[in-house]
Amino acid sequence: MQNPAAKYRAFPPVQLSDRTWPNNTITKPPIWMSTDLRDGNQALIEPMSIEKKLRFFDLLIKTGLKEIEVGFPSASQTDFDFVRRLIEEDRIPVDVTIIVLTQSREELIRRTVQAAAGAKKAIVHLYNSVAPVFRKVVFGMSREEITQIATTGTVLVKELIARHPETDWGFEYTPESFSTTELDFSKHICDAVTAIWQPTPQKKMIINLPSTVECSTPNVYADQIEWMSRKLERRDSLIISVHPHNDRGTAVASAELAVMAGADRVEGCLFGNGERTGNVDLVTLALNLYTQGVHPGLDFSDIDSVRKIVEECNQLPVHPRHPYVGDLVFTAFSxxxxxxxxxxxxxxxxxxxxxxxxxxxxxxxxxxxxxxxxxxxxxxxxxxxxxxxxxxxxxxxxxxxxxxxxxxxxxxxxxxxxxxxxxxxxxxxxxxYFAQTSPYAYVSHKMIEDSSADESVQIDIGLMHRQAPLALQGGGNGPIDAFVDALGLDVKLMDYHEHAIGHGANARAACYVELRLDNGPTLFGAGIDSNIVTASFKAVLSAVNRQLKAREAAKATALDTDATA
Ligand SMILES: CC(=O)SCCNC(=O)CCNC(=O)[C@H](O)C(C)(C)COP(=O)(O)OP(=O)(O)OC[C@H]1O[C@@H](n2cnc3c(N)ncnc32)[C@H](O)[C@@H]1OP(=O)(O)O
Ligand SMILES: CC(C)C(=O)C(=O)O
Ligand SMILES: [Mg+2]
Structure with a gap:
């Protein structure tokens, strides 16, 4: 059989010997963008209904998301109607920007702008795929033809949004499949788009650089982001965004290294929902910041209820070992x-x-x-x-x-x-321990204390011994000493602990004693009672009863061994 590895090619490293990202640390959170209602939604077995989308949207607002990709309005009536409802029912807080995604095709762009018009703040997000495999397999187009798809779409978006000045419009361009595209071509197409859009430092546009399919180690992605961040034209007028997918299971690492490499913004989904293995998990990314002493700017202080809503909307369970939120992640068995x-x-x-x-x-x-x-x-x-x-x-x-x-x-x-x-x-x-009341069970005691006498405590005790009442007397220099004396057994007290349980009238005492019987091995007993002295007597009897049982068990084992010998 052919070696399966022969079917694949090593991912080429980026020529960036003076890379700086490995020395950087993350000192502030990136701009977060949730694409749960778009990339997450398009990957569900059953896409969300409008009601579910509204519930999810409200949750995202509650956690503090300020940028929310609300859908792909030209894809379905549900997506279109959902966006209209958000706008017409005035459900979008003033500090929140909605994002709407579209392919770079005229009729889809028109419908997308129509869907978002009237929102206070909206970003049109235009994408087309630029990697060699897409150019060859999907589009059958040259680099220049692919560039033209992006620039034509950008021109159209610009023209259409100008007709709706009541909305504060932003623009995002994604060269889809960026991470598997030649860097010089990614730069070329992004520069061509920004040349048309003409962003300014005051009114920036977003260049989103996705690992549409994660195909390399996270350090390569970081190199790609640093390379773009250094070489893109109009950098001071751009927000560089990343959109990692999790095909290799390293989306979180990719996003973190990308932020170290200069990314300003991260797109992802709560708990990593999304196409195939998912989008990068925004919750993990955000909460990872806490362990670096950085507040994520998102509120996951009631993570279980966030999880409940996400599970109900997505109809997908969160794994019990999922970072921070899984049922078992704050549980130690070992x-x-x-x-x-x-x-x-x-x-x-x-x-x-x-x-x-x-x-x-x-x-x-x-x-x-x-x-x-x-x-x-x-x-x-x-x-x-x-x-x-x-x-x-x-x-x-x-x-x-x-x-x-x-x-x-x-x-x-x-x-x-x-x-x-x-x-x-x-x-x-x-x-x-507490229920060891056989053969000896405590019934009562009466003590007389006389500090001037040698045996300063005299005691009368009432017990049950093998279901029969037993009255005993003893003396000693303390209650336990006197109690042990009254028992008349060869008992040596090795250790004693006591503590209160609860407070006030309902407080009880717990006592633990360790003792030897007839110079044998030590065993513990425990007693509990509202009276501390009674608790200690019960503890002694518990230990004595356990000793006697252990002795009987040892005898029975010895007899068994003799019988089988
Ligand atoms: C990486 C991502 O997540 S990208 C987002 C993906 N999300 C989705 O696709 C969900 C929503 N999409 C849909 O519902 C549908 O794709 C629709 C309604 C938008 C469009 O449906 P259709 O018109 O049937 O077209 P379809 O999506 O199959 O697109 C195929 C055509 O669009 C072209 N195309 C695909 N993407 C793009 C793009 N970004 N820009 C321009 N053209 C594109 C293809 O080359 C193909 O062209 P051809 O028909 O000439 O061969
Ligand atoms: C459309 C883009 C942003 C995308 O989802 C991807 O490349 O994964
Ligand atoms: Mg995606």
Whole structure:
């Protein structure tokens, strides 16, 4: 079989040895242009209805877009009517410019100008394809004939808009398929168009340089943009715009490097909808700026509701791993990530520089909550489940208990192979620690404290032991010491932690104790009660009961082994 790579040609590099873009940084946002209602819409299985377009338009306004390509009015009655409705119902804010796209064909241009006439601010966007393959395959035309398509169209647009002075008109020209076109020809055709339009520094026109089909690495695109930005005539009267598509999956990188290379403006779609693999994702591009300390000038502070509207209008889902907005992008399942994130949250100071490992952006800046950050499955460690117990149930487990408890969670995760919710983790903790009331269950206690005596605390305790009431007495130099003494078991207390849960009348105490029984290995117990002393007694009994169960389990295993030997 023939090597498939033999069918393709290496993309020629741009001769620009003194390129400057690699040393530049992005310090301000570009002019954003949404083409969701045009390039996005033309790529949908079912193009949007007018109602959907209106909803999408309102969303774009709300996020702060000031330039919106509203359609291809000569393509369909829906597109034409939508533009008319925006204008006639006065739905376009005064600081927003609408853009209407047209091929460079007389009847289409006429219809396009007719659609946008009467808007306060409108840009006619004219395009024709200029790359060798289009010249040869689609048009069968020479360079000069292709140039003529662009210039003839420009002349006509100029003439037609002059008939509608009530509108503040702008002009955009796109040499479609720019990124696969010889640079000298792209310059030639753009210069020919701008020579007709005669933009000025006060009234600039837009030259839009698309990667209609993304065919090279982003550095080549950046070189192409820098080359054009340096060589185009009337540069001070031009806004250089880029319009990257995502065929190689590098549209975002292409746009970022292009801005470093001199592009003033970026056209794209929310969440990267658009032809084939999509247009560049404006949301990702905008939010990437935050991590550089630059405000994007767009409002995605409630990104989930933006996503909901876009999904409903486009009838396309956003991928769960989509940057910033995907369901899983602020979620850590793996143990070491959870551990680092938990430590990060604990140390992060309000209004300080954002320094949380594995989280490039504060989810709250996008209106997303921390609750979903950590989720637990078989890949998770102690940090994740401890975080969830603390966040959702106020239980602050000491570190060694986290390690011990994580084994119980891991066992369930391994057995089921499923994710365990925060509620599920709490249920496991409840069962494993708080509900350990057999063979010993706490019933009551009565203490007498006498600080002058050696054993300063005397205690009477009431328990249930194997369903039978049991009354015991003991003494010690503190309540727990006295309680352990009363139990009459060989118990050695190794560690003790307590904390309050909640405030005021509803506050409760949680206690965690680690102890040895008969010099065996240590195990934890946990107790919870409105009375802190009772909580600590329950914790001791929980640990003792767990010790006794562990001993029985070890015995049963030993018997099994003997029987099979
Ligand atoms: C990269 C992009 O996204 S470009 C935007 C693409 N978007 C769309 O096409 C969606 C809207 N378009 C449409 O609905 C239709 O194309 C219409 C209604 C505008 C026009 O439909 P039709 O008249 O049937 O023409 P069609 O689009 O097939 O165009 C083909 C003809 O136009 C010519 N043509 C294509 N693009 C252009 C252009 N930009 N400027 C001038 N002529 C062009 C072709 O060479 C071809 O000419 P031929 O018939 O002499 O061979
Ligand atoms: C018409 C132009 C702007 C376009 O969509 C493209 O080249 O991808
Ligand atoms: Mg496009």
């Amino acid at each position: 143990g070491s990530h959870q551990d680092a994130i938990k430590k990060g949250f604990a140390q992060q100071q309000p209004n300080a520089l954002w320094e949380i490992p594995y989280l490039p952006i504060d989810p709250q800046d996008l209106g997303r909550s921390y609750d979903a950050v950590i989720r637990v499955n078989s890949q998770s460690g102690k940090g994740g489940m401890a975080y969830l117990l603390e966040q959702d149930y106020g239980l602050v487990l000491p570190r060694r208990l986290q390690i011990e408890f994580s084994r119980a969670v891991q066992a369930v995760a391994d057995e089921t192979g499923l994710e365990i919710t925060s509620e599920g983790i709490h249920q496991i903790f409840e069962k494993e």
